[in-house]
Amino acid sequence: PVSKPVSFESLPNRRLHEEFLRSSVDVLLQEAVFEGTNRKNRVLQWREPEELRRLMDFGVRSAPSTHEELLEVLKKVVTYSVKTGHPYFVNQLFSAVDPYGLVAQWATDALNPSVYTYEVSPVFVLMEEVVLREMRAIVGFEGGKGDGIFCPGGSIANGYAISCARYRFMPDIKKKGLHSLPRLVLFTSEDAHYSIKKLASFQGIGTDNVYLIRTDARGRMDVSHLVEEIERSLREGAAPFMVSATAGTTVIGAFDPIEKIADVCQKYKLWLHVDAAWGGGALVSAKHRHLLKGIERADSVTWNPHKLLTAPQQCSTLLLRHEGVLAEAHSTNAAYLFQKDKFYDTKYDTGDKHIQCGRRADVLKFWFMWKAKGTSGLEKHVDKVFENARFFTDCIKNREGFEMVIAEPEYTNICFWYVPKSLRGRKDEADYKDKLHKVAPRIKERMMKEGSMMVTYQAQKGHPNFFRIVFQNSGLDKADMVHLVEEIERLGSDL
Amino acid sequence: PVSKPVSFESLPNRRLHEEFLRSSVDVLLQEAVFEGTNRKNRVLQWREPEELRRLMDFGVRSAPSTHEELLEVLKKVVTYSVKTGHPYFVNQLFSAVDPYGLVAQWATDALNPSVYTYEVSPVFVLMEEVVLREMRAIVGFEGGKGDGIFCPGGSIANGYAISCARYRFMPDIKKKGLHSLPRLVLFTSEDAHYSIKKLASFQGIGTDNVYLIRTDARGRMDVSHLVEEIERSLREGAAPFMVSATAGTTVIGAFDPIEKIADVCQKYKLWLHVDAAWGGGALVSAKHRHLLKGIERADSVTWNPHKLLTAPQQCSTLLLRHEGVLAEAHSTNAAYLFQKDKFYDTKYDTGDKHIQCGRRADVLKFWFMWKAKGTSGLEKHVDKVFENARFFTDCIKNREGFEMVIAEPEYTNICFWYVPKSLRGRKDEADYKDKLHKVAPRIKERMMKEGSMMVTYQAQKGHPNFFRIVFQNSGLDKADMVHLVEEIERLGSDL
Ligand SMILES: Cc1ncc(COP(=O)(O)O)c(C=O)c1O
Ligand SMILES: Cc1ncc(COP(=O)(O)O)c(C=O)c1O
Numbered sequence: 001p002v003s004k005p006v007s008f009e010s011l012p013n014r015r016l017h018e019e020f021l022r023s024s025v026d027v028l029l030q031e032a033v034f035e036g037t038n039r040k041n042r043v044l045q046w047r048e049p050e051e052l053r054r055l056m057d058f059g060v061r062s063a064p065s066t067h068e069e070l071l072e073v074l075k076k077v078v079t080y081s082v083k084t085g086h087p088y089f090v091n092q093l094f095s096a097v098d099p100y101g102l103v104a105q106w107a108t109d110a111l112n113p114s115v116y117t118y119e120v121s122p123v124f125v126l127m128e129e130v131v132l133r134e135m136r137a138i139v140g141f142e143g144g145k146g147d148g149i150f151c152p153g154g155s156i157a158n159g160y161a162i163s164c165a166r167y168r169f170m171p172d173i174k175k176k177g178l179h180s181l182p183r184l185v186l187f188t189s190e191d192a193h194y195s196i197k198k199l200a201s202f203q204g205i206g207t208d209n210v211y212l213i214r215t216d217a218r219g220r221m222d223v224s225h226l227v228e229e230i231e232r233s234l235r236e237g238a239a240p241f242m243v244s245a246t247a248g249t250t251v252i253g254a255f256d257p258i259e260k261i262a263d264v265c266q267k268y269k270l271w272l273h274v275d276a277a278w279g280g281g282a283l284v285s286a287k288h289r290h291l292l293k294g295i296e297r298a299d300s301v302t303w304n305p306h307k308l309l310t311a312p313q314q315c316s317t318l319l320l321r322h323e324g325v326l327a328e329a330h331s332t333n334a335a336y337l338f339q340k341d342k343f344y345d346t347k348y349d350t351g352d353k354h355i356q357c358g359r360r361a362d363v364l365k366f367w368f369m370w371k372a373k374g375t376s377g378l379e380k381h382v383d384k385v386f387e388n389a390r391f392f393t394d395c396i397k398n399r400e401g402f403e404m405v406i407a408e409p410e411y412t413n414i415c416f417w418y419v420p421k422s423l424r425g426r427k428d429e430a431d432y433k434d435k436l437h438k439v440a441p442r443i444k445e446r447m448m449k450e451g452s453m454m455v456t457y458q459a460q461k462g463h464p465n466f467f468r469i470v471f472q473n474s475g476l477d478k479a480d481m482v483h484l485v486e487e488i489e490r491l492g493s494d495l
Numbered sequence: 496p497v498s499k500p501v502s503f504e505s506l507p508n509r510r511l512h513e514e515f516l517r518s519s520v521d522v523l524l525q526e527a528v529f530e531g532t533n534r535k536n537r538v539l540q541w542r543e544p545e546e547l548r549r550l551m552d553f554g555v556r557s558a559p560s561t562h563e564e565l566l567e568v569l570k571k572v573v574t575y576s577v578k579t580g581h582p583y584f585v586n587q588l589f590s591a592v593d594p595y596g597l598v599a600q601w602a603t604d605a606l607n608p609s610v611y612t613y614e615v616s617p618v619f620v621l622m623e624e625v626v627l628r629e630m631r632a633i634v635g636f637e638g639g640k641g642d643g644i645f646c647p648g649g650s651i652a653n654g655y656a657i658s659c660a661r662y663r664f665m666p667d668i669k670k671k672g673l674h675s676l677p678r679l680v681l682f683t684s685e686d687a688h689y690s691i692k693k694l695a696s697f698q699g700i701g702t703d704n705v706y707l708i709r710t711d712a713r714g715r716m717d718v719s720h721l722v723e724e725i726e727r728s729l730r731e732g733a734a735p736f737m738v739s740a741t742a743g744t745t746v747i748g749a750f751d752p753i754e755k756i757a758d759v760c761q762k763y764k765l766w767l768h769v770d771a772a773w774g775g776g777a778l779v780s781a782k783h784r785h786l787l788k789g790i791e792r793a794d795s796v797t798w799n800p801h802k803l804l805t806a807p808q809q810c811s812t813l814l815l816r817h818e819g820v821l822a823e824a825h826s827t828n829a830a831y832l833f834q835k836d837k838f839y840d841t842k843y844d845t846g847d848k849h850i851q852c853g854r855r856a857d858v859l860k861f862w863f864m865w866k867a868k869g870t871s872g873l874e875k876h877v878d879k880v881f882e883n884a885r886f887f888t889d890c891i892k893n894r895e896g897f898e899m900v901i902a903e904p905e906y907t908n909i910c911f912w913y914v915p916k917s918l919r920g921r922k923d924e925a926d927y928k929d930k931l932h933k934v935a936p937r938i939k940e941r942m943m944k945e946g947s948m949m950v951t952y953q954a955q956k957g958h959p960n961f962f963r964i965v966f967q968n969s970g971l972d973k974a975d976m977v978h979l980v981e982e983i984e985r986l987g988s989d990l
Contacts, residue, residue: 008872009879010591010805011582011970012528017594021528024598025520032605033507033516044617049843052617058625060862064869070595073866074602077859081606081618087506091615094853096505097607099512100565103519105604107569110527111576112592112807119943120586122539122547123576130553152647153851163697177701178673194829195852202658202825202850204699206672251831306853310505312607313855330697334689336746336953336963341933343940348544355697356648357690358589358801360808364572367555371568374559377503384504438836445838448614458831468831475506 005064020067027074033097036083039480042451043089044082052080087476088453088484093250093278093413096310096473104368105312114358115150116337116351118344124361125348131367132317135303138283140296141321148319149326149353150362154277155195157302157318158244160355162186162196162203164300164320165242165271167329174329178204182239187229189213189221189256191249191460193275209238218406219254221245223261230268242271247292248279248308251460251468253411255279258294274298277316279411281308281472284375285382291410308385308412309378310472311366326353381474385412389471392481400424401489405466412471417464418443418488420495437464443492453487500559515562522569528592531578534975537946538584539577547575582971583948583979588745588773588908591805591968599863600807609853610645611832611846613839619856620843626862627812630798633778635791636816643814644821644848645857649772650690652797652813653739655850657681657691657698659795659815660737660766662824669824673699677734682724684708684716684751686744688770704733713901714749716740718756725763737766742787743774743803746955746963748906750774753789769793772811774906776803776967779870780877786905803880803907804873805967806861821848876969880907884966887976895919896984900961907966912959913938913983915990932959938987948982 007016035041047055056076065073083089085097115121115128128150137144151157166173166184173181184205188196190212197207211229214222226243233240243265245256258274265272274295280303282288283295295301301319305311320326331352338352351359370378389412396402396416401424405415420439426432440457447453457465469484502511530536542550551571560568578584580592610616610623623645632639646652661668661679668676679700683691685707692702706724709717721738728735738760740751753769760767769790775798777783778790790796796814800806815821826847833847846852865873884907891897891911896919900910915934921927935952942948952960964979 005869006595006867006872008868008875009970010593010596010876010968012532012580012592012594012597013970014529018524018529021524021594021598022520025517025601028602028605029513029516032602034509034513036606037507047617048839049613049617049621052621056618056621058621058862060625060629060865060870062869062871064872065867070598070863070867073863074598077602077618078606081608082615084607084609084615085507092609094607094609097507097605098505099507099516100501101505102507102604102607103516103565103569106520106601107523107527107572109597109600109604109807110523110592111531111573112579112589112597113576114579114587114589114808118544119949120577120579122542122544123551123572126544126547126551126553130555134555152651152855153853155850155852156647156651159697159850173699173701174696175701175703177678177696177704178699179676179678179701179704181674183672183674193852194827195850198825198827198850201669201672201827202654203697204668204673206668206670206674207827208670209672209674304853312604313609314853330693332689332693332696332702335955336951339936339953341936341960343936343943344543355650355654355690355693357650357688358648358799358809358811360647367553368565368568370555372501372560372565373503374557375555376557377501377559380503381505441834441836441838448838454614456831458834460830465836473505475504475508 003066003068005066023071024074027071027078031075031078037085037097039087043086043454044448044451045080046448046451047080056080087473087480090469090471090484091454091456093307093470094313094472098310098312098369100369100372101310101312101365104365108361108364113361115361116349116357116359118348121361124363125350127367128363131363132319135317136319139301139319146319146321147323147326148317151316151318153314154302154304154316155199157316158195158275159199159203160318161273161300161302162199162242164325164329165273168271168325169241183209185209185211185233185238185240186242186244187211187213187226188244189215189246191215191219191252191254192244192246193250193277196244219249219252221256221261223257223264226261226264240268240270242273244273244275247274247276247295248411250278251413251458252406252415253409253413255291255410258292262294262297271299272297273300275302277302277304278307280304281382284378287383288386305366308382308472311369315362315366330355384474385471388476388481389414391478392469395481395485405463413468415466415468417466418492420492422495433464439492439495440465440467442495443488446491453484498561498563500561518566519569522566522573526570526573532580532582532592534582538581538949539943539946540575541943541946542575551575582968582975585964585966585979586949586951588802588965589808589967593805593807593864595864595867596805596807596860599860603856603859608856610856611844611852611854613843616856619858620845622862623858626858627814630812631814634796634814641814641816642818642821643812646811646813648809649797649799649811650694652811653690653770654694654698655813656768656795656797657694657737659820659824660768663766663820664736678704680704680706680728680733680735681737681739682706682708682721683739684710684741686710686714686747686749687739687741688745688772691739714744714747716751716756718752718759721756721759735763735765737768739768739770742769742771742790743906745773746908746953747901747910748904748908750786750905753787757789757792766794767792768795770797772797772799773802775799776877779873782878783881800861803877803967806864810857810861825850879969880966883971883976884909886973887964890976890980900958908963910961910963912961913987915987917990928959934987934990935960935962937990938983941986948979
């Protein structure tokens with residue numbers, strides 16, 4: 001009975017709910033999954049906040065709704081949401097609505113698990129074990145040995161790395177905290193993701209104690225500066241304990257020279273973390289994994305399958321070469337959850353390694369995609385995305401009005417300026433940079449309002465605003481690359 | 496074509512995927528949602544890890560699968576997973592697969608958003624704003640004012656509270672870290688959730704600097720001991736900065752006396768956090784919200800709609816009475832994501848308040864349930880769950896073989912011993928406690944192996960192992976309460 005107010009009870013009932021559930025799935029498949037990713041349709045329908053509040057009734061009230069009303073609500077949610085699975089959503093380090101990832105997410109939701117004990121999540125505990133081991137093997141940790149966890153995002157994965165590194169450095173920290181210890185210092189490049197600073201601050205280390213290392217013109221960590229900064233910290237009487245190298249930087253897609261950094265870490269006895277949240281996906285490609293050469297020497301690695309490999313949000317991992325440290329650093333042995341007198345082997349109760357208690361099963365979506373496509377399919381996916389990026393670069397490289405920020409991108413982020421006609425050939429004029437700085441935001445505004453594509457821009461290193469286009473979706477073809485280039489021209493040429 | 500290997504491309508395609516997606520939904524609705532929550536079926540099919548590995552092929556390999564194979568895989572995942580939506584899953588502080596929550600999760604997955612900027616998540620940014628304001632209003636913060644965030648779990652929400660409290664105490668900490676600061680100390684009860692200690696350690700405060708306050712026989716914080724401990728910390732030259740009171744403790748379901756604790760916090764100028772992860776749901780009930788009296792005086796509140804209100808995993812919030820501190824404590828102003836020269840009002844780019852970068856939209860499921868049932872429906876839900884808990888208590892209170900740990904439970908966790916016939920009337924014997932200690936694990940083993948129900952046990956405060964049954968699912972009725980009691984008797988009477 002669609003027009004009857006719904007019952008408050010939290011138990012599915014075929015008679016009451018089946019029709020509604022199926023109608024909802026119809027809406028989702030039609031509007032979000034198929035039409036939402038159809039090139040003929042828009043990526044978004046832009047609305048200013050005030051307007052969106054008028055169009056959608058966000059308010060909650062005392063009375064229940066009917067199924068009819070709820071289906072309308074659902075449609076509106078879909079209509080006004082950005083279609084991140086649309087081929088022309090090239091705005092972030094994630095995109096796509098992978099069909100196999102989606103099915104697995106839907107399964108996870110239908111089971112509503114929490115992964116802390118084997119008794120509550122037998123399937124997901126064993127699945128995590130397998131996937132983390134396979135990922136470690138791909139990283140190159142000997143025999144896939146070591147440890148790992150799924151985290152709610154790469155930022156928190158980086159936080160775990162800091163936590164493990166400092167625990168190894170000074171196990172006392174767990175009980176005593178940082179207060180009475182020497183000043184801990186860690187090193188990362190100025191192009192590293194902001195989560196390193198953010199988490200270091202959250203973890204009580206302080207942003208001042210994240211020493212930022214210069215990068216070269218292509219965005220890679222300058223190893224001689226790293227050595228200088230380590231020496232400086234020692235002179236200051238501080239306690240350097242960790243270097244976080246980045247494999248695939250957020251904006252430029254640069255790969256820090258891991259081998260050389262590993263040598264430095266070895267010399268100074270520092271924990272080597274590699275933030276491969278974004279770049280890790282390249283490891284599944286025989287052709288491209290050389291970008292991360294030396295990663296097998298890392299103590300820990302952040303790798304987000306939800307980025308290059310298009311697993312649904314969120315699917316992030318921290319992988320460690322060492323066994324034990326995760327549990328040692330984080331366990332509190334809560335007796336109500338991790339009882340030791342259970343009838344099964346409690347080594348499968350993995351929850352105490354985590355800082356989370358309840359935890360979603362983020363493994364199923366990735367495992368299911370892996371099962372579906374095989375390792376060979378994941379490799380084809382990565383290789384195709386690289387080819388697209390290469391092709392896109394070739395398209396714009398010598399094209400009038402386009403200028404590369406980095407001539408030869410290493411990865412699938414491509415940073416470039418679009419120079420409208422009115423600015424071409426005027427590089428030497430005093431206000432050129434200021435004017436160019438305003439171009440990307442204007443084009444972005446137009447594309448958002450038309451809903452035709454989404455690509456982001458930013459200023460960095462004194463450069464005026466430039467576009468960063470990012471590819472992860474292997475459903476895109478060369479024709480799409482051409483379309484994206486032409487679309488930017490269409491939107492910007494009259495500026 | 497079901498028997499053709501799947502393509503590697505990450506773009507949904509009606510021709511290739513619609514049939515598979517629909518068949519998958521059929522499996523999920525049938526096996527997980529309806530049959531998985533049917534009283535006639537088992538809560539789980541127990542398998543030892545080794546056996547499960549034989550029954551399910553967890554391995555990944557190079558070649559892709561066919562849709563046929565994937566459907567089989569999906570069925571196995573469902574078959575061997577615990578049905579947390581089953582009425583007899585009363586094992587944790589979460590349960591149920593709410594039909595409206597489920598639809599909203601499925602919608603979230605089909606849209607695959609990340610909530611950091613308005614441009615990428617317009618609907619979810621505004622929705623979060625509304626839901627967090629409504630929740631603050633229910634807490635009792637004047638006019639719903641303040642701030643808030645969705646967190647990946649109550650543990651991390653508690654961590655944010657610590658972070659805000661110490662930032663308010665000493666803003667220097669963000670840059671300088673804890674190293675050169677006085678020794679920070681926070682207070683929580685010995686019955687508080689382990690996340691307080693865990694996060695304090697992760698955040699560099701150290702577990703030793705979490706001073707545990709005694710609880711009374713009913714599990715509530717002893718306020719005079721709190722004062723003593725604050726005084727002690729001051730004598731030690733430490734810097735007390737925060738009290739975390741618990742509203743609804745994890746095991747016993749006790750509510751700390753917030754009013755009195757608020758007075759103490761006022762006197763000593765300490766941040767008052769209330770961990771109402773579990774108890775917060777009671778606030779929607781006119782009848783039961785008195786349990787949290789005084790919560791409107793808190794500086795921050797953790798409240799997990801995924802617990803008592805049965806929103807799907809995970810849905811956790813931190814609510815603050817203060818504006819600004821979340822952003823001040825956590826922002827790093829990453830220029831590539833939070834550009835200030837956007838064409839819309841960037842106050843809607845809320846991501847920089849968070850320590851996460853990418854972030855799932857955990858709001859939709861709760862908002863949609865709220866829309867569906869109305870505030871009145873949420874209230875009926877809570878009242879029914881309380882009634883069930885009351886009825887269950889009445890059932891066992893004077894029943895032979897059952898003994899209450901706390902005679903009058905305040906909340907919907909009920910802690911009790913089941914005393915098998917062989918032990919009745921032998922309380923005075925020397926080995927009574929040891930023997931009783933072994934009963935709950937034995938019964939648990941039997942219920943797991945039969946799959947007939949799931950309820951947890953633990954030892955606490957020198958007590959031998961006792962059961963803790965927890966109710967959140969409002970689909971349960973009085974007959975279920977009787978069934979659960981009788982089931983424990985059936986499983987344990989011969990011990
Ligand atoms: C290099 C790098 N590391 C870490 C992260 C953070 O990952 P998440 O968004 O999953 O927190 C990002 C996000 O873009 C990133 O680019
Ligand atoms: C009182 C209390 N606080 C916090 C938490 C942690 O919540 P989560 O499991 O969402 O991390 C729990 C979990 O059971 C709890 O009982």
